[in-house]
Amino acid sequence: MNIVVCVKYVPDATGDRRFNDADHTVDRVGVDGLLSELDEYAVEEALKIVEASDGSEGEVTVLTVGPEQAADAIRKSLQMGAHKGVHVLDDAIHGSDAAATSLLLAEAIKKVGAESAWDLVICGMASTDGSMSVVPAMLAERLGVAQVTFGSEISVTGDMVSIRRDGDTATETVEASTPLVLSVTDQSNEPRYPSFKGIMAAKKKPVETWSLADLGVPAEQVGLAAAWTKVDASAARPPREAGTIVTDEGDGAARLVEFLAGQKFI
Amino acid sequence: MTAPLDLFAIDGLLDDEERGIRDTVRRFCDDRIRPEIAGWFEDASVPARELSVELGRVGLLGMHLHGYGCAGTNAVSYGLACVELEAADSGIRSLVSVQGSLAMFAIWRYGSDEQKEEWLPQMARGEAIGCFGLTEADYGSDPGGMRTRAKRDGDDWVLSGSKMWITNGSVADVAVVWARTDDGIRGFVVPTDSAGFSATEIDHKMSLRASVTSGLSFEDLRLPASALLPEARGLSGPLGCLSEARFGIVFGALGAARDCLETTIAYAGERQVFGKPLTAYQLTQAKLADMTLELGKGMLLALHLGRLKDAGTLRPEQVSLGKLNNVREAIAIARECRTILAASGITLDYPVMRHANNLESVLTYEGTSEVHQLVIGQALTGESAFR
Ligand SMILES: Cc1cc2nc3c(=O)[nH]c(=O)nc-3n(C[C@H](O)[C@H](O)[C@H](O)COP(=O)(O)OP(=O)(O)OC[C@H]3O[C@@H](n4cnc5c(N)ncnc54)[C@H](O)[C@@H]3O)c2cc1C
Ligand SMILES: Cc1cc2nc3c(=O)[nH]c(=O)nc-3n(C[C@H](O)[C@H](O)[C@H](O)COP(=O)(O)OP(=O)(O)OC[C@H]3O[C@@H](n4cnc5c(N)ncnc54)[C@H](O)[C@@H]3O)c2cc1C
Numbered sequence: 236m237n238i239v240v241c242v243k244y245v246p247d248a249t250g251d252r253r254f255n256d257a258d259h260t261v262d263r264v265g266v267d268g269l270l271s272e273l274d275e276y277a278v279e280e281a282l283k284i285v286e287a288s289d290g291s292e293g294e295v296t297v298l299t300v301g302p303e304q305a306a307d308a309i310r311k312s313l314q315m316g317a318h319k320g321v322h323v324l325d326d327a328i329h330g331s332d333a334a335a336t337s338l339l340l341a342e343a344i345k346k347v348g349a350e351s352a353w354d355l356v357i358c359g360m361a362s363t364d365g366s367m368s369v370v371p372a373m374l375a376e377r378l379g380v381a382q383v384t385f386g387s388e389i390s391v392t393g394d395m396v397s398i399r400r401d402g403d404t405a406t407e408t409v410e411a412s413t414p415l416v417l418s419v420t421d422q423s424n425e426p427r428y429p430s431f432k433g434i435m436a437a438k439k440k441p442v443e444t445w446s447l448a449d450l451g452v453p454a455e456q457v458g459l460a461a462a463w464t465k466v467d468a469s470a471a472r473p474p475r476e477a478g479t480i481v482t483d484e485g486d487g488a489a490r491l492v493e494f495l496a497g498q499k500f501i
Numbered sequence: 502m503t504a505p506l507d508l509f510a511i512d513g514l515l516d517d518e519e520r521g522i523r524d525t526v527r528r529f530c531d532d533r534i535r536p537e538i539a540g541w542f543e544d545a546s547v548p549a550r551e552l553s554v555e556l557g558r559v560g561l562l563g564m565h566l567h568g569y570g571c572a573g574t575n576a577v578s579y580g581l582a583c584v585e586l587e588a589a590d591s592g593i594r595s596l597v598s599v600q601g602s603l604a605m606f607a608i609w610r611y612g613s614d615e616q617k618e619e620w621l622p623q624m625a626r627g628e629a630i631g632c633f634g635l636t637e638a639d640y641g642s643d644p645g646g647m648r649t650r651a652k653r654d655g656d657d658w659v660l661s662g663s664k665m666w667i668t669n670g671s672v673a674d675v676a677v678v679w680a681r682t683d684d685g686i687r688g689f690v691v692p693t694d695s696a697g698f699s700a701t702e703i704d705h706k707m708s709l710r711a712s713v714t715s716g717l718s719f720e721d722l723r724l725p726a727s728a729l730l731p732e733a734r735g736l737s738g739p740l741g742c743l744s745e746a747r748f749g750i751v752f753g754a755l756g757a758a759r760d761c762l763e764t765t766i767a768y769a770g771e772r773q774v775f776g777k778p779l780t781a782y783q784l785t786q787a788k789l790a791d792m793t794l795e796l797g798k799g800m801l802l803a804l805h806l807g808r809l810k811d812a813g814t815l816r817p818e819q820v821s822l823g824k825l826n827n828v829r830e831a832i833a834i835a836r837e838c839r840t841i842l843a844a845s846g847i848t849l850d851y852p853v854m855r856h857a858n859n860l861e862s863v864l865t866y867e868g869t870s871e872v873h874q875l876v877i878g879q880a881l882t883g884e885s886a887f888r
Binding site: 310311314428429430431432434435437438 | 517518521522525528529558559560561564572573574578
């Protein structure tokens with residue numbers, strides 16, 4: 236089984252994240268980035284599926300759309316065990332929205348497929364920065380294949396994929412045949428640490444860099460100018476105010492309840 | 502605010518692979534060691550068996566050796582892994598050092614092909630634990646005086662005597678034991694289920710409580726001829742292993758110091774005294790600045806020695822420079838940090854006193870500071886002042 240995993244390079248949430256004043260896009264200069272943690276589950280799931288189908292020659296290709304530094308996300312995935320990487324990189328992509336991102340991913344996946352057919356595309360449940368969770372659905376639509384999102388347990392038999400989805404009120408198990416776009420949750424597995432051998436092997440794995448021209452996507456269809464939505468203004472959230480101190484004068488419990496009810500916590 | 506080692510731009514001195522290995526070990530320690538370590542230290546019990554399998558899965562055991570299922574990283578990566586392990590606890594780093602740099606290295610460097618095939622792959626996976634028996638109750642700094650003997654009996658060897666202060670001793674599957682023979686000091690690969698082998702854990706330690714330390718005893722322990730390490734003759738055998746393990750300590754000790762310093766900077770920023778944060782006082786800042794200098798200088802020295810090791814030109818007396826300086830400065834940093842945490846610093850709620858106590862052992866094993874002063878002194882003057 237051949238699998239393409241879409242991984243996003245996002246600003247480190249433990250760092251100081253800012254918007255750029257000029258165009259309100261995420262300021263990536265001077266901010267450390269990393270492979271979106273939720274996408275590690277997608278990489279792990281793909282590796283597990285390929286490892287489980289012993290004998291058959293399966294490959295995991297990781298794909299990212301992002302700036303120069305996004306190569307880090309590919310490297311991390313290769314260190315975990317993915318076989319090769321594709322980096323879609325072009326200055327014109329800056330500011331692309333989810334619709335454009337999914338277009339680029341779809342064209343890149345088609346190009347990957349032209350070399351060797353893929354069976355599954357696996358995405359994370361959401362990016363840890365934009366967190367819209369829409370890219371997988373858009374991608375399936377563009378590729379014209381079935382989609383199953385938010386999978387929490389995945390098993391593969393032949394070309395049938397069985398997926399458990401945990402909703403708020405019910406759990407369902409659905410089956411779909413490949414080719415298929417799948418997104419997986421943080422309940423689906425426990426992502427592995429890159430082993431030292433994996434880290435050392437990653438250096439020798441092939442990574443291709445594709446531009447808009449390589450994908451045949453016109454620059455007008457991507458980037459900030461082509462986005463369907465636009466951020467007009469952004470402001471840092473004000474620092475948290477000091478809490479309210481309730482001095483207990485015999486009515487402490489009642490006043491706590493009053494406070495919690497006032498904040499709609501109870 | 503800048504982290505102490507970021508001030509020295511240390512990251513820029515490392516390549517992607519070295520950073521990747523460091524990050525993996527850091528994350529392993531965050532997930533697996535840090536949540537448990539205070540409890541292990543308090544109870545003086547560490548789940549060495551499970552832990553070694555997990556360490557093996559990451560690739561930490563014998564990581565800088567080539568072949569036999571070992572990862573085969575460079576020396577700098579091994580050093581960086583030691584930094585992260587020891588930032589969690591010196592006891593965990595000790596488990597890894599003894600396994601990889603003492604027991605596995607001895608077999609890898611001096612063993613027969615059969616010994617390597619039998620032991621190294623399972624030791625790399627952490628399924629077999631090794632220990633290294635050199636020190637005896639009466640012979641520590643002067644191991645050449647050892648009393649443990651191996652006598653020939655036909656083709657067999659008969660081992661008798663005892664070893665003391667042996668890390669991993671009671672949990673080991675295999676012991677590399679150094680003994681006096683008619684042919685000088687030789688090494689033996691001793692399965693710990695051999696008749697005549699026993700190990701007793703040393704209790705009441707105030708240091709390295711999250712590490713197993715034991716006494717070993719050999720009572721007419723019969724070994725086949727194939728148990729002898731063919732390539733090691735004389736004290737240079739065990740000393741070669743110690744030089745490997747010491748190299749890891751040159752880095753590792755700085756991990757403990759870094760953890761103390763980072764903890765202390767965070768604590769002092771929160772702690773209000775006389776109406777303002779402790780970090781806002783010049784006396785505190787002077788302490789923090791001085792400690793940061795020593796930490797950074799130590800790391801630059803360690804990296805320099807690591808590059809020499811990777812180039813194949815590192816000399817034992819240069820490892821002594823690193824061990825003497827870095828452990829001495831690390832324990833000084835741990836103690837100074839404790840003054841800033843004051844009363845909080847004496848508890849296990851913070852890692853500082855745990856590190857300080859651990860570093861007392863690190864100061865002593867793998868050659869005491871005094872022994873390294875003598876090694877450096879001899880290199881400088883040509884005079885041996887050991888006896
Ligand atoms: C601060 C900020 C400002 C923004 N400003 C604008 C704006 O001005 N105009 C606008 O239209 N949009 C804007 N966006 C939306 C932004 O372009 C989207 O984040 C992006 O297109 C992908 O959507 P997502 O991150 O929500 O992905 P999700 O749909 O949450 O991602 C789900 C999965 O899709 C895959 N995936 C997503 N992105 C990639 C990628 N780049 N490469 C590989 N795989 C990927 C991953 O597997 C991921 O787990 C902004 C977002 C942020 C965070
Ligand atoms: C927790 C722990 C784990 C250990 N693990 C192992 C292990 O796995 N395997 C192993 O073989 N050993 C191990 N050791 C033993 C360790 O290597 C010895 O303790 C060390 O070599 C010092 O020996 P000693 O304690 O007998 O001190 P001694 O040799 O008795 O030294 C006493 C003091 O005299 C000083 N001194 C010694 N010689 C001279 C001299 N010529 N001139 C001036 N001063 C001198 C020393 O520096 C020291 O201050 C371990 C020790 C500890 C504490």
